[in-house]
Amino acid sequence: MGKDTGKDTGKSPLRLLIVEDEAAHAAAIRRAFETNGAETRIEVVRTLQEFRRCSADHPPDLALLDLNLPDGRAVEVTTNPPEAGRFPVLVMTSYGNEQVAVEAIKAGALDYVVKSAEAFVMMPRTVERALREWKLLVERREAAAAQKQLIVQLEEALSRVKTLSGLLPICSSCKKIRDDHGYWSQVENYIQGHTDAHFTHSYCPECTEKYLSKLEGNTPPKT
Numbered sequence: 001m002g003k004d005t006g007k008d009t010g011k012s013p014l015r016l017l018i019v020e021d022e023a024a025h026a027a028a029i030r031r032a033f034e035t036n037g038a039e040t041r042i043e044v045v046r047t048l049q050e051f052r053r054c055s056a057d058h059p060p061d062l063a064l065l066d067l068n069l070p071d072g073r074a075v076e077v078t079t080n081p082p083e084a085g086r087f088p089v090l091v092m093t094s095y096g097n098e099q100v101a102v103e104a105i106k107a108g109a110l111d112y113v114v115k116s117a118e119a120f121v122m123m124p125r126t127v128e129r130a131l132r133e134w135k136l137l138v139e140r141r142e143a144a145a146a147q148k149q150l151i152v153q154l155e156e157a158l159s160r161v162k163t164l165s166g167l168l169p170i171c172s173s174c175k176k177i178r179d180d181h182g183y184w185s186q187v188e189n190y191i192q193g194h195t196d197a198h199f200t201h202s203y204c205p206e207c208t209e210k211y212l213s214k215l216e217g218n219t220p221p222k223t
Contacts, residue, residue, distance in 0.1 A: 016041065048069055078104075
């Protein structure tokens with residue numbers, strides 16, 4: 001059953017799910033968190049079936065699973081890569097051989113803990129370190145997903161961009177352009193029809209001076 005450890009500080013307690021069929025080992029881990037004074041809500045179950053049910057109903061912040069359980073092995077419920085799962089998983093075992101550690105990590109465990117009295121005492125620090133690593137992994141995953149989405153958006157934008165290429169017949173006098181159907185169009189009409197560009201009309205400095213001088217020349221004399 002669940003039990004809160006530590007003092008009430010108003011901060012949401014860490015939700016820790018321990019999957020361990022050795023009651024003494026689970027009790028040792030619980031005592032370590034009580035001694036540490038960390039705000040922790042601990043729930044202990046004995047089987048993978050119970051783990052699946054509890055984690056589905058109330059996903060923990062972190063799960064500690066014994067490698068070998070009465071109804072299976074912890075690697076059956078891990079996710080690779082670890083950050084693809086809903087929460088980090090640490091695998092515990094009484095055997096500290098390298099092959100078992102590699103198997104657990106490859107299966108998606110965030111870390112691997114060899115059971116011992118010292119390891120149980122250090123469990124609050126181990127969990128704290130694992131949560132920091134988990135946070136970094138999740139942030140990287142989210143950043144990668146955002147970058148991927150941005151790339152997709154840019155590719156979609158580029159696919160909508162229209163470009164002009166090749167030789168364009170243009171009148172030497174009026175500067176109209178002949179389209180593929182043989183019709184002559186104003187330059188701006190042609191470009192707007194073949195690209196995503198739009199025009200706004202104004203006068204350049206030379207034309208401004210020229211037209212202003214004409215207007216001034218046509219101004220009737222004062223009487």
